[in-house]
Amino acid sequence: MSFAESPNRILYFCSMVFLLVSPNALKAGAKYKDLYKRPTQIPYPASNTYSDARMILGRTLFFDPRLSGSNWISCATCHNPAFSWGDGLAKGIGHGMKELNRRTPTILNLAWGELMFWDGRTESLEEQALGPVASTGEMNLPIDQLLAKISKFEGYQVLFKGAYPEEGITKDTVSKAIATFERSVVSGKAPFDRWIEGDETAISEKAKHGFTLFNEKALCSQCHSGWRFTDEGFYDIGLVGDDKGRGKILPDIETLQYAFKTPTLRNVDHRAPYMHNGSEASLKKVVDFYNKGGDVSRGSKSEHIKALMLSDEEKNALIAFLKTLTSNDAATPVTMLPR
Numbered sequence: 001m002s003f004a005e006s007p008n009r010i011l012y013f014c015s016m017v018f019l020l021v022s023p024n025a026l027k028a029g030a031k032y033k034d035l036y037k038r039p040t041q042i043p044y045p046a047s048n049t050y051s052d053a054r055m056i057l058g059r060t061l062f063f064d065p066r067l068s069g070s071n072w073i074s075c076a077t078c079h080n081p082a083f084s085w086g087d088g089l090a091k092g093i094g095h096g097m098k099e100l101n102r103r104t105p106t107i108l109n110l111a112w113g114e115l116m117f118w119d120g121r122t123e124s125l126e127e128q129a130l131g132p133v134a135s136t137g138e139m140n141l142p143i144d145q146l147l148a149k150i151s152k153f154e155g156y157q158v159l160f161k162g163a164y165p166e167e168g169i170t171k172d173t174v175s176k177a178i179a180t181f182e183r184s185v186v187s188g189k190a191p192f193d194r195w196i197e198g199d200e201t202a203i204s205e206k207a208k209h210g211f212t213l214f215n216e217k218a219l220c221s222q223c224h225s226g227w228r229f230t231d232e233g234f235y236d237i238g239l240v241g242d243d244k245g246r247g248k249i250l251p252d253i254e255t256l257q258y259a260f261k262t263p264t265l266r267n268v269d270h271r272a273p274y275m276h277n278g279s280e281a282s283l284k285k286v287v288d289f290y291n292k293g294g295d296v297s298r299g300s301k302s303e304h305i306k307a308l309m310l311s312d313e314e315k316n317a318l319i320a321f322l323k324t325l326t327s328n329d330a331a332t333p334v335t336m337l338p339r
């Protein structure tokens, strides 16, 4: 599937002309633009290639609350497209209205993801997909019961036949279909991307200044790098709390204690409150937090988290930049559930 095909050569030419006529363009972060170009293609693994039938089956499963023991919770209950595929809560709420330990992350742009979850405990979307269904805290439906339940619906029999003709309704096909749908969930072009492509009017001068700060003085791009604004790494950024994150899995590596996955910043404006524990209520709070170098000092804390000495004007410029990462995506179609 191809999206955002860009006539790169023409844009390159235009931006060179622009650089010649505008000596300030380089100052406005132009030299970092190449590092943030969007890919033109969604990567699907050879073991689970894309088809519309697979994506549609996966989307149907994703929005189907019958995948839970209570018939009340779907993946989309927590990964709600209207909240940029999060839930707008500090911590997710699962089966029996019990609060989970961590905040619900977005599923945007995970086709390019490496390790899944805040602590990176699973290695692929396929491996991840059934975890929440069986988890007693989340959807609370054992997998054998899930398979028996959906196999009864003729509508699902038809959808599975179209998507995985030889394979039937199994653990594998359910997770492959959900993973295919998840990979198709990509944030569209934001004003920032139009600026990257050469439209100098797409974002404000203030936001351009914020982008330079993001890459230089504020150190953000040390971790939030590339077009998705994540290096897929795990860091302790100095948040208060006793959740050791990746450190629980790798207790011997000091820099991974209290470390969590660098989240994408695409559409981040729509996902407050922030962090794995929902502790920062707004982007302003996030920027204040980084500006003071985090809240706690520990041996595990990243060397890039330190007092930044940003002025109020610089903090506002950073926030203005973060807001240019929001795309106005097409609505996700939700069809009637199979019977």
Ligand code: HEC
Binding pocket: 062, 073, 074, 075, 076, 077, 078, 079, 092, 093, 094, 095, 100, 102, 103, 104, 105, 106, 107, 110, 113, 115, 116, 117, 118, 119, 125, 128, 129, 130, 132, 133, 137, 138, 139, 178, 182
């Ligand atoms: C009750 C709320 C809830 C439900 C229901 C739920 N999730 Fe999640 N999801 C979470 C939370 C919370 C996390 C983070 C947990 C962690 O990292 O320890 C998460 C993490 C994920 C991640 C990892 C994202 C990343 O960036 O690493 C994926 C993918 C995901 N969920 C997909 C799904 C799918 C597919 C379903 C349905 C089968 C589902 N979720 C159902 C709350 C939920």
Ligand code: HEC
Binding pocket: 214, 218, 219, 220, 221, 222, 223, 224, 234, 235, 236, 237, 239, 259, 260, 261, 262, 263, 264, 265, 268, 271, 273, 274, 275, 276, 277, 283, 286, 287, 290, 291, 302, 304, 305, 318
């Ligand atoms: C050392 C790596 C690192 C640096 C430097 C860094 N971040 Fe982060 N950022 C992270 C990690 C890791 C998290 C998640 C931490 C957690 O929840 O425990 C995060 C979380 C965030 C979030 C919350 C996103 C969400 O969905 O919860 C925002 C916004 C953010 N960072 C913006 C910035 C900005 C702006 C800067 C520069 C001032 C910056 N970051 C610098 C690694 C970094």
